[in-house]
Amino acid sequence: MIVERIAQNAPLFFLLFVRTYVFLRVAPMTSSTSIPGIARVAIAFLAAFAVFPSVAARGYPVPSTTLLFVLIAVGEALIGIITALFLTLMFSVFQLGGQFFSLQMGFGASQVFDPLAQVQIPLMGQFLNIIAMMIFVLSSGFQKMFLYGVEGSFAAMRAGDIAGAHADLFSLVVSGLGGLFENALILAFPILGTLFLLQVTMGLFGKAAPQMNLLMLGFPAAIGVAFLVLFLALPFLVQSFEAIIDSSFVTIATFFGDMLPAGGEL
Numbered sequence: 001m002i003v004e005r006i007a008q009n010a011p012l013f014f015l016l017f018v019r020t021y022v023f024l025r026v027a028p029m030t031s032s033t034s035i036p037g038i039a040r041v042a043i044a045f046l047a048a049f050a051v052f053p054s055v056a057a058r059g060y061p062v063p064s065t066t067l068l069f070v071l072i073a074v075g076e077a078l079i080g081i082i083t084a085l086f087l088t089l090m091f092s093v094f095q096l097g098g099q100f101f102s103l104q105m106g107f108g109a110s111q112v113f114d115p116l117a118q119v120q121i122p123l124m125g126q127f128l129n130i131i132a133m134m135i136f137v138l139s140s141g142f143q144k145m146f147l148y149g150v151e152g153s154f155a156a157m158r159a160g161d162i163a164g165a166h167a168d169l170f171s172l173v174v175s176g177l178g179g180l181f182e183n184a185l186i187l188a189f190p191i192l193g194t195l196f197l198l199q200v201t202m203g204l205f206g207k208a209a210p211q212m213n214l215l216m217l218g219f220p221a222a223i224g225v226a227f228l229v230l231f232l233a234l235p236f237l238v239q240s241f242e243a244i245i246d247s248s249f250v251t252i253a254t255f256f257g258d259m260l261p262a263g264g265e266l
Contacts (some may be wrong), residue, residue, distance in 0.1 A: 011062045015076050016048040022080035028091045047112045047150050055154050083149050087179050089249035094132040097187035098125030104195040105226035121206045183244050190233045
């Protein structure tokens with residue numbers, strides 16, 4: 001029954017597939033090159049198949065002309081990119097948090113390759129990023145990603161609603177970047193503050209005993225203290241990680257609520 005409706009409404013199903021595929025192609029974890037392209041296409045097809053009945057029931061006017069159809073498809077792809085942007089900012093929080101104290105603990109020159117972002121990032125940033133991915137999976141992150149990013153986006157707006165949206169997209173992006181630096185600094189502050197006090201202490205030791213080789217003593221002390229504080233603060237950091245992941249999905253829901261045209265309902 002549903003297959004017959006999809007065959008009769010192939011243009012609508014294609015629009016749903018475009019938004020879903022672009023979202024999975026840009027979103028963290030699902031955008032990794034380690035995931036085969038055919039698997040990503042299959043997941044996007046399955047997600048579009050799952051949301052098709054609800055979208056068709058609410059009604060989605062498909063343009064009859066080719067030019068308008070292409071413009072609507074581009075708009076659907078844009079919505080998918082914007083939705084994935086907030087999840088990308090979420091994972092950037094953990095990388096930036098590790099980068100804040102990597103230099104102070106002596107790991108500033110250590111860079112590792114991140115297969116998700118396809119860039120070189122500090123070692124501690126990758127360490128926090130791996131922990132964040134584990135928490136993302138354990139806290140039903142993939143279920144929330146499809147619930148908010150796919151089903152929620154289709155329930156909130158269509159590509160044609162972008163022109164009549166009353167939200168300031170620029171302010172939403174700026175607030176997201178501001179939250180990125182704020183959350184990253186909060187995550188890094190326990191270790192960053194401890195290392196700052198350690199540097200001050202080493203400076204006082206250097207004044208009191210100039211014969212001390214601070215270069216030989218400073219690096220092992222900074223690395224040891226940083227790992228000790230990280231070990232002690234890890235249970236609290238895990239709670240902060242989960243709170244940041246949940247807040248990112250709340251931001252996505254708020255974004256779609258703000259982007260609704262005047263008089264619309266989510």
